[in-house]
Amino acid sequence: MSDAVELARAKINLSLRVLGRRPDGYHELRSLVVFAETGDRITARRNTDLSLTLEGPFASSLEGEADNLVLRAARGLRERAGVASGAHITLEKNLPVASGIGGGSADAATALRVLMRLWNVAPEEAALEDLALSLGADVPVCLDPRPALMAGIGERITRFPRFPGFGLLLVNPLKSLSTASVFRALAAPAITATPPDAPLPVFCSLDDLLAWVNEEPNDLEAPARAILPEIDDVLAAVTETKECRLARMSGSGATCFGVYGSVTEAEAAARDLSAAHPDWWVKEAAVSGVSDSG
Numbered sequence: 001m002s003d004a005v006e007l008a009r010a011k012i013n014l015s016l017r018v019l020g021r022r023p024d025g026y027h028e029l030r031s032l033v034v035f036a037e038t039g040d041r042i043t044a045r046r047n048t049d050l051s052l053t054l055e056g057p058f059a060s061s062l063e064g065e066a067d068n069l070v071l072r073a074a075r076g077l078r079e080r081a082g083v084a085s086g087a088h089i090t091l092e093k094n095l096p097v098a099s100g101i102g103g104g105s106a107d108a109a110t111a112l113r114v115l116m117r118l119w120n121v122a123p124e125e126a127a128l129e130d131l132a133l134s135l136g137a138d139v140p141v142c143l144d145p146r147p148a149l150m151a152g153i154g155e156r157i158t159r160f161p162r163f164p165g166f167g168l169l170l171v172n173p174l175k176s177l178s179t180a181s182v183f184r185a186l187a188a189p190a191i192t193a194t195p196p197d198a199p200l201p202v203f204c205s206l207d208d209l210l211a212w213v214n215e216e217p218n219d220l221e222a223p224a225r226a227i228l229p230e231i232d233d234v235l236a237a238v239t240e241t242k243e244c245r246l247a248r249m250s251g252s253g254a255t256c257f258g259v260y261g262s263v264t265e266a267e268a269a270a271r272d273l274s275a276a277h278p279d280w281w282v283k284e285a286a287v288s289g290v291s292d293s294g
Contacts, residue, residue: 004118005043008110009035009145009288010095011102011138012168012257013250014209015216018183020191026137026153027188030198032213035145036168036285040103041092042070042110044118049086050074054093061097061176069135073108074115076131081121089114096281098176100251102142108135109142129155146289151197158197164206165290166245167266169258171238171273172281173230179252185223206261210246217248224253231256237277241269 012034019028040056052071054062062068070091077083089111095103109132116122123131132139137154147163150156203209225231231254238247238258246259260266263286270284 003043003045004114005041006110006114007037008040008042008103008106008142009037010039010170010285011035011106011142011145011251012170013100013218014213014248014259016218016220016251017216018186018188018219019195021188022191027183028152028191028195029150029154030216031150032147032216033141033150034147034163034168034290035106035142035288036101036170037288038094038170038283038285040094040107040110042107042114043090043092044087044111044114046118047086047088050078051086051088053088053090055090056093058093058095058097059091062091062093069104069108070111073111073131073135073139076134077112077115077121077123078119080127080131081119081123083119083121085119087115087118096172096174096176096255098178099172099255100177100179100249100253101170101255102138102251105136105138106142106145108132108139112143147287149198149200152194156197158200160200160203162203163287163290164203164209165287166206166209167260167263168285168287169238169241169244169260169266169269169273170250170255170281170283170285171234171257172255173234174279174281175228175230175254177224177228177252177254181227182220182224182252185227186220188219206245206259210259213246218250220252221249224249228254230254234280237273238269241272244269
């Protein structure tokens with residue numbers, strides 16, 4: 001194989017409950033995650049050593065990083081799989097950085113998948129998940145971009161055997177938001193015992209999904225809005241678009257999303273919002289790995 005290429009799909013938290021702060025300092029979470037058919041792009045080509053080139057509209061946001069997560073993923077896989085050769089990796093950065101849609105985590109997970117194909121290696125599932133978790137709490141769920149319910153710090157993952165399709169609108173005011181600062185502002189209560197995992201819900205339709213999500217908010221949204229008031233403007237604008245079924249913030253922000261009955265409706269909303277707010281990042285997308293196209 002000469003080149004291996006794959007889309008690093010944006011991760012969207014339809015819900016995000018922060019159940020408490022554990023003794024080790026991590027937060028116990030419960031989150032329903034989907035992946036959008038839009039994102040960064042990872043390309044890998046065989047090389048004698050490991051190297052990384054940054055391209056794309058948001059590449060400059062990463063140029064000051066001393067050690068990109070993609071390179072850390074590549075080194076970890078090469079070491080664990082006993083690979084002698086290297087790779088030249090190109091990261092086309094199309095997603096805003098520090099925006100609550102798992103860009104860095106998706107990049108790392110996609111780099112692992114791409115390099116496994118390029119190097120023709122297949123680590124055991126447990127070893128791969130352990131490597132992914134060592135790179136970041138959101139990396140394991142990004143290894144398989146299908147709808148999932150996450151628990152713990154992100155390591156307990158259950159995929160949905162069936163999931164309705166729908167259209168997504170992603171909007172970011174092009175303001176970065178520190179995840180650590182949002183968690184500090186939340187001030188989650190301390191817990192000493194691991195809460196039991198919730199049963200996997202069954203969604204036969206988009207109505208079923210939205211009914212469940214409406215009972216499971218994003219607990220980070222209120223503190224994020226207090227730190228960055230522009231999120232209020234984004235949520236209001238998304239809510240006012242035609243056919244919007246739900247408007248909410250993803251992750252720790254500042255990206256917000258709208259849910260629509262179809263990708264066509266999301267595309268129409270994206271056109272209207274882009275015209276009204278040309279200084280915002282606006283993108284429509286389908287949902288990856290669903291039972292129907294929405």
